[in-house]
Amino acid sequence: MKLHNGQLYWPETYTNITQYPELEGNISCDVLIVGGGMAGALCAHVLSKETDLDVVLMDRRHPGSGSTSANTGLLQFSSDKMLHELIEEKGTQDAVYFYQLCQQAMKDLSKIASGLSEDAEFRPKESLYYASSSGDVPKLVREYDALKKHDFPVEFLQASDISSRFPFSKPAALVTSGDADVNPYKFVQILLKDAASAGVRIYAHTPLIHKTKTVHGFTCESEKGTIEARYIIFATGYENDFLAHQLGADLNRSYAMVTEPLPSLKTWYKEWMIWETRRPYLYMRTTKDGRIMAGGLDEDKAEAPLNEGIIEERGERILHKIKEHFPELSPKLSHAWCATFGESHDGFPYIGEHPNRLGEYYCLGFGGNGTVYSMLGATIIKDLITKDFHPAARLFSIAR
Template sequence: MKLHHGQLFWPTTVTNARTFPELTTATTCDVLIIGGGMSGSIMARMLADYHLDTVLIEKRTIGSGSTSANTGLLQFSNDAMLIDLIDRFGKEKAVYFYKLCLKAIDELDKYNATLKDKTSFKRKDSFYFASDEHDIKKLKKEYEALKEHGFNADYLDRHAIENLYSFTAPAGIYTKTEAEVNPYQFALALASHAADHGVSIFEHTEVLSHQFNKKDLIFQTEKGEIRTKHVIYATGYGTQEFAKTKGALLERTYTIATEPIHHLPGWHNRSLIWETARPYHYLRTTEDSRILIGGLDTDLNNEEELEQKGHQLLTKLHELFPSIKASIAYEWSAIFGSTKDGLPYIGKHPKYDGVYFMLGYGGNGTVYSMLGAEILKDLILYGHHPAMDITKLKR
């Protein structure tokens, strides 16, 4: 499965990336992580603190899969609104999950502070606006739920929005607890930190076969064998068939990055921006003053001309910010996973002991990966985490 197509922006921001050897011998460990993208790198960084004998393998290079196409918006709000999760799971579980997402952003911030390498991590405000008049009632209800349960949010009417942005919308929710990051830099920096603290990392190492025994789990690669007590599949969308996550949906999303634009009138605090429509457009700026805008999700098997999609995204950008004269510097498409209930698949395999999955499907993938690392760490060390039933595979 080709995870992305076109010219990616984030890999151009890194020169002389650290490399890791290929596995060429037999080895044993306590925990094997398969996949060196954002999920695997966060997991490796976490386990490094707990002194578990950990091995991470990546069939390509660190961060070169879906992570390199990620737009790097970090939000506690989800594709599924809090009020929708309350209807689905009840108030206690829904609010707990949203607070876990908020805590995950704080934990990502703390991790970033420990890294030697630059990641462009920055705390940001976020603006979620109603795409049309029909969404006002639901957006107001969402705001009231957020406030009721202690989330820092402001409700903006049309007049307030017009004072802050160059476009208009009937209503919106403004929050101040989110963040943005260069995801490719971040994954590389996390992996490097993990390696410096005892995690063995191997690139260009693909699992060719596996055998699950009661005593241990055995994985064969082209040039070596790995025996482990626990395995974490952090291979994203490539894990779909084995994990049997029937509620998952794979689609294709499109993104452009503009040439640098140093003056952005009508964009309050360079906030993250997204909308209530599904599929939705999402926007952010970068450290070097580019604009990233993405969306236009389509069926996985219906890839349209990249140039055509890029032009549509640029047109949307100019509709929102007519005084910003932008041109496309990079454009790409990528496979994007979501779930029917808006939650990730994180937890034990329903059949095999010692086999775990961290599948951060949804627009909040990096945040899901952080909270997922906490869940899986507790499952491995203690056999339990309070959120394990919320994110379990079989639900």
């Protein structure tokens, strides 16, 4: 599947790329990670730093060139499904536990970013979640009450509070803290570079062609070599549409764009990340070099359109939305792209061991919080391999 199309921005921001070899010959390891995007890189990092396991990572392309390069890098503990909605669907205990897990994952991401060998442009941020219409205010009130009751960091803003901070007005909004934005492409490249320095063997342009279960683990064949592994972690993201549909996930596509650098962002209060209650929602953030990045216009089609004109037109539509919010900035379109994304049937990622193939694990961060879910997955799978248990594994079972 073609995961993205158009003019990507992030790969232009970091060119100090490590060139990993293609696998040639036969090797063995404790853990084989299939996929070198955000989920695979975080799994590799966690396993290399917190265990003595011998880890190999393989990617069919160059690591980080799939969905990661199209990721817009908004990191939030809040889910696309609000806490009060999840409480109604899954009960208070599981819903609150899920939000607490995401909050801890944000702290883990921050800690990892601060310990990397290079700056990944990880910036702690607050998020403004506004009511798109007056009819959405009651559910924002319910969400505020749920978050506040369970000790999540949240403020409620009235219309006057918003207009006093921003050049636009909305009926109401929530402000959450403990969030962040990041350069996801740079983050993944540095994660992998540091994991390689810690002993992880990484192979690029090495597709997994065939996998066989053995008495001691798995035999994984590529074009020019074979890997014997005790455990295997599939961190393939949205690459395998058959697997996605098998799990009950929907694959869609979304559009994103970035502006030319702006001389000033003073009217953007503290450069908070911004999103809204309408579905599909508009979201906006700033970048380290003074640009605005935004996305939305989700469509019920999996593969990115090949027509560059369609992508540019969608980019212009998103740019118009930015101008409605910040008319004094006069932003100009620089890059626009379209990318595949997936959503599970219940809003939770797929993390854990295959119920019928012991030793085979999945770290699939389906949803708007893919990076946060990938961090969750890396931690859970590490504990499942080393301790055979993690209390959260039951929530994310691929058999649910």
